[in-house]
Amino acid sequence: MAGSIKDRVAIVGMGCTKFGENWEMSADDMLVEAAYEAYEDAGIEPKDIEAVWYGTCWSGETGGPLAGALKLQYRPITRVENACATASDALRNAAYAVAAGVCDIALAIGVEKLKDSGFSGLGSAGGIMTSGVRPNTTAPGNFAMMATKYFSRYGLSPDEGKRMIGMVSVKSHHNGTLNPRAHFQREVSLDTVLKAPIIAWPLGLFDCCGVSDGSAAAILVRAEDAKKFRPDPVRIKALRMSVGNEGLIRSDYDFTHVESTYQAGLRAYEEAEVKNPREEIGMAEVHDCFSITEAVTMEDLQFSPRGKVKEDIESGFFNLDGGLPVQPDGGLKCFGHPIGASGLRMIYEMYKQLQGKAGPRQIKNPKLGLTHNLGGGPPACTIFVGIFGE
Amino acid sequence: MAGITSYGAYIPLHRLPRTQIAAAWGVPPQGGEKAVRNFDEDSITMATTAAIDCLNGIDRSTIDGLYFATTTSPYTERQGSTIIASALDLRSDIRTADFSNSLRCGMEAVAAAMDAINAGAANSIMVTVADTRIGAAQGDFEQSFGDGAAALLLGKDNVIATMEGSYTMTAPIMDRWRAAGDTFVRAWEDRWTLDEGYTKMLPQAAAGVLKKLNLEPKDLAKAAYYGPNGRRHGALARRLGLDAEQVQDCLFDTVGDTGAAQSLMILVAALEEAKAGDKILCVGYGNGADAFVVQVTDAIEKVRDRRGIKQHLAAKRPIPSFEKYLRWRELVTLEAAARPERIPTSVSALWRDTMSVLPLYGSKCKACGTQQYPPQRVCIICKEKDQMESVRLSDKKATIFTFTHDNLAASADPPNTVTVVDFDGGGRGIFNMTDREPEEVQVGQKVEMTFRKLYVDRGLHNYYWKTMPAIG
Known part of the structure; x- marks a missing residue:
């Protein structure tokens, strides 16, 4: 396939901070933590880094803050911003540079410091000045409208619908208890989820991911060089992005799926030569900013048939011991969502799982791991889908 | 002969029983609701x-x-009539003017409009008063x-x-007033203001117009x-020489003293039955009095x-609490929501978007016929560039496609209900919903x-459209 990234680039080192209310750490501190863990994991020195793709939404402008924090002076550093898909896009750009042969060792790193805002929700919505007439929706409000429509379209009563998406959160919270780097590490019962205060109807508190600080990093080299760094590198099989912005204009958008996810998935499966995603993908870390987002993503990625994800959720298909474990690390649900870091945090879990180093969360021989990172809100989404393997 | 060619009215949905206000402060209730x-x-x-009602x-x-x-x-410096004219999608080569500073300013606007029409300067003028x-x-006016x-x-035509x-009389009486910057209406002693002002001047104007037209009070239907x-209001009927059945209810028990709007609202109620x-x-009253006969x-x-008036009186809902009334009037200081501040509004962007914001214009692709909002350069369906014509959506009904009740978003009437709607005839938009029961x-x-008004930003009152449950 012309232009395919498949098997051309490998990840040879990764790092990830603890995610949470990291009151004691600045963005710089977290960049240092994530980068130096990745250096050590790859067995390299800071001086070996030739170029950096540095992802952050609100915690730094230009590559300058990265150069300052890591003392990587006078190298090419690109600051990447693609909303919640920022970190995945940093890795995608770094991978293409390595594949092009313009650098041998590249660093992709993402960071976000959200908890200095003084707010419990997202602290800033960015600042393009407009006529200001669009409704003052919030992130939960935007995704809640998918849940409303999903319930309506598939004939679920509010109670049935809330149970369906509630089970998504219960599953992720269980996985989070097995992860010392997660922000939330406790079980929640379905009853607790259903009785929680409503944030944006029909989404309650536990349908929403947390807000936290964090950073994650990856070292990329050409696939043929990977074994020089470590015996168990993880190869990139597909990197696909799909950006759409038409659903609020087109009356035929159904609000029960994210077309960009479907499109990115199609192309990623083609690039990775995956014929049957439900059977071949061994684990997935998807963008569960809200429980409903994870539910419809299962359908958009063709893990579940349209309108049928409820059956798979109820049967435990996506549980850690199920047919296709999803969010084995606890997901955004338990890690929270430091905007510019989450995409690389997903890839960190996938990397550890493929190497068999996920400890009590270890999935038996996952072979192919998928990560899905969503920027923006429905129906205008910027989607990254990556597939990785041995 | 020129005259009234159409009428309309508006009464907001919510009502506050006066007993509720009285109970809050331990004062006697005036009866009825407002x-x-x-x-x-x-x-x-x-x-x-x-005005939209009137333009049907x-x-x-x-x-x-x-x-x-x-x-x-x-x-105080920006013409309200231009905003209303644009929201109504009237032509731009029209006369606009604001009449203010007196409770009979609505009557003065009618007189000015009639003068312009009779002089041949205009064929049709809308007067809208609120x-x-x-x-x-705890004062009488609050109730x-x-x-x-x-x-x-x-x-x-x-x-x-x-x-x-018509008949007009002017008097610099200071019975009720608000100085620049005052929030609340001030008044001199009740008995004096009513005896020397209202009770004297309003009949004077009424008698003036009847005399001019050689009419007796008995000639009036209403x-x-x-x-x-x-x-x-009731006591004045005798002074005016009117029988009870000739007096149109002044809406005090159901709506209240609506100031400048009141005499014309009562007239609309009379026209509905006429x-x-x-x-x-x-007859309107305020620093003098104005009267006309139609x-x-x-x-x-x-x-x-x-x-x-009739349908709006029938469609009503109690305001949930007196505290909510105080909140809506911004008479209490609330703890600020722990949310990021709103991005400042760009006045130049707002001006550029005038047609899509005030008369709510979308675009319709001449190549494939698809309506879309906000107006697009490139068609979302057939991708033709700059083949659009404008289409007004503010007068179209729509259907809710999906919605949320957002408790996180700031609102003076939480939850903040947001709807995605599809307009009859095509086009989709996202709008706040108002005057709704969430359930x-x-x-x-x-x-x-x-x-509706979305918010006030540094003195900029940002007006836009919201959805509400369809009536009828």
């Missing part, structure tokens, strides 16, 4: 809604002027003042009530005159499909558009 504007309404939005079935391009009368304009005055806590609006279309004649409260040949007296024609039967909102529900 109409209370929602937090997103003001005199401009209410006047716009009354009328070609908006035929209107040559828009006069807006109020004592509660949100701006008020939303506030009385200080008596209500909110509302009326609109009259005046012109030469299709006249439903001919303007027979008298629609201002009343500061029900008792004084039959051809009826003579109706209308005679109803057969054509009135053609403008019956109005919400007017009644449903996918598939029919909605209509209502002109």
